[in-house]
Amino acid sequence: MAAGISVQHRLLSSKTSLIYSLHRKIAPKNAFIKRAAGIQSVRASTNATVVPQHNEKYCLDLVRSRDYEGFLSSLLLPEEARRSSLALRAFNVELAQVKDSVSQKTIGLMRMQFWKMAIEDIYRADPPNQPVSHELWRAVKAHSLTKRWLLRIVTEREKDLDDRAYRTLQELETYSENTQSSLIYLLLECLGVKNVHADHAASHIGKAQGIVTCLRATPYNSSRRKVYLPMDICMLHGASQEDFIRGSQKQNIRDVVYDIASQAHVHLQHARSFSHNVPAAAIPAFLQTVVLEDYLQRVRKVDFDIFHKSLQKRNPLLAIQLYIRSWKNTY
Numbered sequence: 001m002a003a004g005i006s007v008q009h010r011l012l013s014s015k016t017s018l019i020y021s022l023h024r025k026i027a028p029k030n031a032f033i034k035r036a037a038g039i040q041s042v043r044a045s046t047n048a049t050v051v052p053q054h055n056e057k058y059c060l061d062l063v064r065s066r067d068y069e070g071f072l073s074s075l076l077l078p079e080e081a082r083r084s085s086l087a088l089r090a091f092n093v094e095l096a097q098v099k100d101s102v103s104q105k106t107i108g109l110m111r112m113q114f115w116k117m118a119i120e121d122i123y124r125a126d127p128p129n130q131p132v133s134h135e136l137w138r139a140v141k142a143h144s145l146t147k148r149w150l151l152r153i154v155t156e157r158e159k160d161l162d163d164r165a166y167r168t169l170q171e172l173e174t175y176s177e178n179t180q181s182s183l184i185y186l187l188l189e190c191l192g193v194k195n196v197h198a199d200h201a202a203s204h205i206g207k208a209q210g211i212v213t214c215l216r217a218t219p220y221n222s223s224r225r226k227v228y229l230p231m232d233i234c235m236l237h238g239a240s241q242e243d244f245i246r247g248s249q250k251q252n253i254r255d256v257v258y259d260i261a262s263q264a265h266v267h268l269q270h271a272r273s274f275s276h277n278v279p280a281a282a283i284p285a286f287l288q289t290v291v292l293e294d295y296l297q298r299v300r301k302v303d304f305d306i307f308h309k310s311l312q313k314r315n316p317l318l319a320i321q322l323y324i325r326s327w328k329n330t331y
Contacts, residue, residue, distance in 0.1 A: 055138075056083060058131035059090035066093045072319050073287045076326040081190040081284070084139035088186050090132045091115075091150070092179075095157045105161050112158040119150050143190045149182040156182075165241070166214075169230040169263060176210020177203060187285040197277035198285075201331075204271035205286055211264040212292050215257065215299070218244060218306050233259050247307045254304040261304065265296055275331065286331035290322050 063086050064071040070092075074085040095115065102108040118133050127137035139145060156178035166172040184202040188194075214228060221228060227241040234240070236259070237252040244253065268289060278286075294315055302308040315321075325331065 055131040055134045059086045059135045062093055063089045069291045072322050076287060076322060077284045084143055084190045085187055087135035087139045088183060091136050092183055094132055095154060099161055108161045112154055115154045119147060123147050145186055145189050149185050152178050152182050165228050166230045168232045172211060172214060172230050173207045176207045180209040181206025184285055188282055191281050191285055193279060193282040195279050195282060197274045198279060198282040201271040201274040201278055201286060204267040205289060208264040208267035208292050209288060211260060212295050215260060215306060216295060222247060229256065249305050249307065257304040257306045261296055261299055268292060280329055283329050283331055287322055287326060289331045290325050
């Protein structure tokens with residue numbers, strides 16, 4: 001085990017050093033950043049180059065602290081997409097943490113409105129003076145990212161501020177498609193991939209990601225007397241929100257977890273059914289499947305006891321597992 005951890009540390013150290021060494025200049029691709037854009041473009045370019053290292057490090061540190069698995073996955077992307085991936089994941093973290101960081105929905109709506117306006121400003125080449133916004137602008141400029149996917153993530157996160165349980169499993173899947181799948185579509189664009197089979201795989205992986213995230217967050221949310229698991233599945237097995245708040249280990253609670261986890265597994269299987277038609281260049285965007293598979297295997301080993309302490313611990317070999325999957329170029 002000590003040797004495995006040492007290898008993991010060397011991998012992270014090497015990859016992290018590589019991230020910090022990224023200072024390449026990227027030629028503009030979109031019309032909105034060309035000279036015809038005028039004064040706004042000049043101002044944005046000037047602002048964006050004032051503290052580029054600070055912006056990049058801010059996003060890297062944010063993702064590493066709040067989305068460690070996404071951080072590891074980003075390190076394994078090709079060099080030309082790595083920094084943009086961290087910007088996108090930092091953007092996703094900023095939005096994801098709004099719900100838990102505000103005491104009133106109104107404040108959350110104001111923050112979401114800021115990001116909607118920020119996206120519009122980014123596509124006018126005039127990003128707000130904020131680290132994630134500047135890095136996101138850089139990613140948009142470098143890869144011609146689709147604005148619709150960015151706005152869809154914000155809009156769906158905004159709806160989620162209602163702070164209620166999902167009424168059905170399908171509602172959770174829709175939320176996951178609009179947030180997690182949209183993020184993967186953007187990662188594919190960073191990799192220069194435009195392929196219908198890759199898009200289908202991304203859709204299913206995003207849905208699996210959203211479902212697993214909902215399961216993994218249940219112990220934390222339950223400790224705050226909040227339960228977001230789909231109500232239709234809970235009602236099917238006669239499980240109440242109070243059962244989850246008490247951390248019940250009864251069979252009906254395990255049955256709820258089993259049904260929801262099984263649906264995540266189905267989506268992973270569907271995503272992999274496209275593997276023979278997915279271009280090799282798209283595989284790095286799908287490395288998150290390693291994380292999802294790891295959690296689903298661990299929850300099965302504890303007989304779907306979602307409150308088992310082992311599920312709250314980080315897998316120390318995850319970095320190695322991700323590296324091996326990346327080396328094999330499979331998902």
